[in-house]
Amino acid sequence: MMLKIKRVPTLVSNFQKDEADEIAARGAGCGRNCLRNCCLPGSKLPLYGFKNLSYGKSVADETKESPIDFLESLVLGEWEDRQQKGLFRYDVTACETKVIPGEYGFVAQLNEGRHLKKRPTEFRVDKVLQPFDGSKFNFTKVGQEELLFQFEASEEDEVQLYPDAPIDPEKSPSVVAINVSPIEYGHVLLIPKVLECLPQRIDRDSFLLALHMAAEAANPYFRLGYNSLGAFATINHLHFQAYFLAVQFPIEKAPTQKITVTDAGVKISEMLHYPVRGLVFEGGNTLEDLADVVSDSCICLQENNIPYNVLISDSGKRIFLLPQCYAEKQALGEVSAELLDTQVNPAVWEISGHMVLKRKEDYEGATEANAWRLLAEVSLSEARFQEVTALIFEAISLSVEENEDGTDGSPEDLDVTPPQPMEEIDGLNTHSTMVPA
Amino acid sequence: MESQLGLIEKSFNVKYSDGVREALDELPDSFTITDPSISGHPIVYVSRGFLKVFGYSKNEVLGKNGRVFQGPKTNRRSVMAIREAIREERGIQISLLNYRKDGTPFWMLFNMCPVYSEKDGRVVHFLGIQVPILRRRNSLGGGIGRNGGVCYDGGNCRGYVYKCCRREVCSNSMMEMDRALSVDSVSGLDHTEVDVEGPCEASDQEKTKASVAVNNIMSVLANYSELNGRLVIDRRCCQSGTSLLSASLNISFGRIKQSFVLTDAHLPDMPIVYASDAFLKLIGYLRHEVLGRNCRFLSGEDTERGTQFQIKQCIQNEQPCTVHILNYRKDGTSFWNFLHISPIRSASGKVAYFVGIQIEDTTEAREKQGLNPEMRHRSVVAAVKVAVRGWSMGASTS
Numbered sequence: 001m002m003l004k005i006k007r008v009p010t011l012v013s014n015f016q017k018d019e020a021d022e023i024a025a026r027g028a029g030c031g032r033n034c035l036r037n038c039c040l041p042g043s044k045l046p047l048y049g050f051k052n053l054s055y056g057k058s059v060a061d062e063t064k065e066s067p068i069d070f071l072e073s074l075v076l077g078e079w080e081d082r083q084q085k086g087l088f089r090y091d092v093t094a095c096e097t098k099v100i101p102g103e104y105g106f107v108a109q110l111n112e113g114r115h116l117k118k119r120p121t122e123f124r125v126d127k128v129l130q131p132f133d134g135s136k137f138n139f140t141k142v143g144q145e146e147l148l149f150q151f152e153a154s155e156e157d158e159v160q161l162y163p164d165a166p167i168d169p170e171k172s173p174s175v176v177a178i179n180v181s182p183i184e185y186g187h188v189l190l191i192p193k194v195l196e197c198l199p200q201r202i203d204r205d206s207f208l209l210a211l212h213m214a215a216e217a218a219n220p221y222f223r224l225g226y227n228s229l230g231a232f233a234t235i236n237h238l239h240f241q242a243y244f245l246a247v248q249f250p251i252e253k254a255p256t257q258k259i260t261v262t263d264a265g266v267k268i269s270e271m272l273h274y275p276v277r278g279l280v281f282e283g284g285n286t287l288e289d290l291a292d293v294v295s296d297s298c299i300c301l302q303e304n305n306i307p308y309n310v311l312i313s314d315s316g317k318r319i320f321l322l323p324q325c326y327a328e329k330q331a332l333g334e335v336s337a338e339l340l341d342t343q344v345n346p347a348v349w350e351i352s353g354h355m356v357l358k359r360k361e362d363y364e365g366a367t368e369a370n371a372w373r374l375l376a377e378v379s380l381s382e383a384r385f386q387e388v389t390a391l392i393f394e395a396i397s398l399s400v401e402e403n404e405d406g407t408d409g410s411p412e413d414l415d416v417t418p419p420q421p422m423e424e425i426d427g428l429n430t431h432s433t434m435v436p437a
Numbered sequence: 438m439e440s441q442l443g444l445i446e447k448s449f450n451v452k453y454s455d456g457v458r459e460a461l462d463e464l465p466d467s468f469t470i471t472d473p474s475i476s477g478h479p480i481v482y483v484s485r486g487f488l489k490v491f492g493y494s495k496n497e498v499l500g501k502n503g504r505v506f507q508g509p510k511t512n513r514r515s516v517m518a519i520r521e522a523i524r525e526e527r528g529i530q531i532s533l534l535n536y537r538k539d540g541t542p543f544w545m546l547f548n549m550c551p552v553y554s555e556k557d558g559r560v561v562h563f564l565g566i567q568v569p570i571l572r573r574r575n576s577l578g579g580g581i582g583r584n585g586g587v588c589y590d591g592g593n594c595r596g597y598v599y600k601c602c603r604r605e606v607c608s609n610s611m612m613e614m615d616r617a618l619s620v621d622s623v624s625g626l627d628h629t630e631v632d633v634e635g636p637c638e639a640s641d642q643e644k645t646k647a648s649v650a651v652n653n654i655m656s657v658l659a660n661y662s663e664l665n666g667r668l669v670i671d672r673r674c675c676q677s678g679t680s681l682l683s684a685s686l687n688i689s690f691g692r693i694k695q696s697f698v699l700t701d702a703h704l705p706d707m708p709i710v711y712a713s714d715a716f717l718k719l720i721g722y723l724r725h726e727v728l729g730r731n732c733r734f735l736s737g738e739d740t741e742r743g744t745q746f747q748i749k750q751c752i753q754n755e756q757p758c759t760v761h762i763l764n765y766r767k768d769g770t771s772f773w774n775f776l777h778i779s780p781i782r783s784a785s786g787k788v789a790y791f792v793g794i795q796i797e798d799t800t801e802a803r804e805k806q807g808l809n810p811e812m813r814h815r816s817v818v819a820a821v822k823v824a825v826r827g828w829s830m831g832a833s834t835s
Contacts, residue, residue: 069692072816072820073808073812073813073816073820074808074812074816076815076816076819076820076823077808077812077813077814077815077816077819078812078815079819080815080816080818080819080822081811081812081815084757084815091782093781093782093786093822093826094782094786095786096784096785096786097784097786097826097830098784098830099830099831105831107830161808163809185819185822185823185826186819186823220517220520221823221827244823244827245823245826245827246689246823246824246826246827246828247827247830247831248517248521252514252517253514253517253518255514256514282513283509283510314513314516314517317513318513318514
């Protein structure tokens with residue numbers, strides 16, 4: 001049996017809706033100024049070349065007064081430019097948003113404009129890896145005005161910006177584009193090697209590129225996220241998302257327990273007291289070490305057909321990996337109507353604690369318990385999670401028994417399954433919701 | 438433009454009377470005082486105890502941000518918890534792995550408290566105490582603090598009556614901590630080995646030591662600020678209606694190196710509520726001379742009325758605008774200001790502020806490498822939008 005769910009796809013490009021009706025060619029190209037052969041020749045786009053630092057070096061660099069945050073300024077400036085040009089479907093800063101009172105500080109946004117008044121489309125959710133289909137919407141079809149810049153490793157030993165760089169198909173550029181339905185300010189998509197038309201599937205190089213972007217932006221409130229197919233990715237063309245939100249995400253506050261440290265110094269922990277079970281990766285002798293362990297874990301999940309989400313947090317220093325099963329439950333009719341009615345698709349941002357709500361009543365009545373209940377549906381069961389963790393550890397050649405502390409499975413921590421999060425969680429009493437206006 | 442060191446010197450001198458440094462120098466504890474209103478949130482005072490523990494000289498520490506003492510094994514979640522405490526202007530007590538100058542790591546109990554101005558309730562400084570933790574071998578550990586060394590305490594220093602307005606952030610964690618400590622007290626001591634990976638929980642003794650130090654330092658600060666007539670205190674006692682920005686916004690804005698001001702759209706005549714260092718440098722005024730004033734004082738005799746009218750129209754319509762306007766410095770000299778103004782919405786979605794970004798229109802500015810002037814305008818607008826939205830969504834829930 002093939003599992004499918006129906007959902008309204010999010011419009012990430014202004015050219016997505018025209019998919020069916022091809023616009024007649026005006027002059028050169030197809031008239032959309034897209035990235036395909038019809039329009040590409042002679043096109044230019046700023047190119048940001050990041051300094052290819054090892055992780056260790058960049059830590060030492062923190063002792064120096066950091067200069068301008070160059071990538072951050074570029075993303076912000078270009079995004080605001082597109083905003084002033086009116087390329088977005090709405091002004092996201094006009095969407096009301098708040099931190100929901102509670103231990104974790106879930107963030108709710110009321111966004112009535114994001115939702116298309118469009119018929120839901122069927123999505124196949126039982127296959128994490130699907131071949132690229134050029135007939136469907138993909139990022140070679142976006143208009144060039146929706147692109148912000150090209151992003152690649154600099155050939156020099158320093159950051160470089162070429163304002164008028166040609167888009168060279170031979171070099172298969174990675175690009176950063178706006179999402180025309182932003183869920184927060186600066187919502188962009190990083191599309192590795194856009195012209196190669198890679199399907200939504202993590203590989204080592206692409207993940208390292210995403211990690212470089214997080215490290216280079218050097219702002220803990222600029223995070224990158226990834227949704228696999230079956231975990232609420234809607235476009236089967238390899239992309240990461242990112243945006244600015246200057247509050248701490250609930251997932252970043254969740255206590256963790258170390259499971260092991262790899263030979264390359266990557267610490268792997270398990271999240272505790274969070275509605276969605278997941279692994280946290282941090283450290284590593286170099287940025288590549290960290291990227292490799294995480295991407296190998298992702299590859300293991302996708303090859304085993306387990307849908308997952310990834311959050312790159314803390315400027316690339318902490319990565320959350322969250323296998324999930326919501327879409328499968330939804331397709332099997334195991335999700336309550338009440339939760340389905342909110343039409344919240346629990347992708348990486350929702351799982352991290354940032355809830356975009358489409359109905360005013362949901363926004364006004366948002367509570368931590370509601371958020372928790374929704375996310376608890378997303379999580380694998382404890383037993384399944386342990387199975388999946390074992391699978392990952394086997395793939396990256398680690399065994400859980402390596403745990404040197406012997407703390408794994410200690411009763412106080414693991415026995416707490418919190419149906420009522422506010423009372424049950426210890427170690428989490430600091431924060432955010434009580435700041436006086 | 439004042440040098441960073443000048444600002445640091447002043448951060449202390451205007452708030453306290455002479456002799457405060459000498460009085461603080463008498464205290465044996467390891468502590469630092471930082472100023473969130475200066476760009477980069479630098480250390481403006483460092484104690485002798487700190488220099489001894491960390492192995493740095495005074496000049497190597499003043500002006501630095503506290504994060505330079507962290508290193509690769511410092512727990513990221515703890516670092517985030519401290520960052521959030523600063524943004525939310527509350528105290529925090531947490532175990533943290535720090536690094537000495539020679540690169541050796543050690544665990545310390547970090548206890549940070551905001552220091553408020555009695556007059557307007559603003560956070561003027563943060564006080565940070567570092568109590569080295571004598572490492573106990575972790576056998577069973579406690580309920581909290583084990584996972585990554587985080588000892589979450591909403592901000593109350595144990596045994597120290599810290600009458601912060603935000604007491605509510607804490608309470609039940611105190612009970613947890615008691616439980617944790619009772620388990621912990623059975624473990625043995627080990628002074629030599631530093632387990633950088635493991636979590637580390639401070640003992641009761643160390644926590645008391647931190648609280649006593651906070652008390653002593655606060656009383657010195659209060660004393661020397663009273664003599665000066667600008668009392669600082671350990672709690673926010675008044676929430677006056679002044680439009681001063683919170684420390685967290687000041688810190689966010691401090692990262693933006695360009696010339697800009699923020700004006701409050703809801704106060705009469707839209708006064709300036711934030712002015713960047715680069716703005717003050719550009720126009721030659723001191724900060725207190727511009728805060729609270731409408732931006733029109735920058736205009737003068739030869740400023741075109743039409744341009745001023747255009748700005749007024751845009752503000753009324755809540756629209757961004759870009760103009761070239763002739764402005765005047767404090768010394769009376771004029772310059773062409775390539776000015777961009779944009780409305781800034783708070784988390785409620787309503788316009789709360791306007792930001793004005795000034796770029797002096799010179800040949801050099803146009804030929805400057807990197808982002809072009811229009812893009813620099815926009816990147817500041819964007820950074821301000823992100824900062825205000827993030828800050829106000831937290832603030833709205835109180």
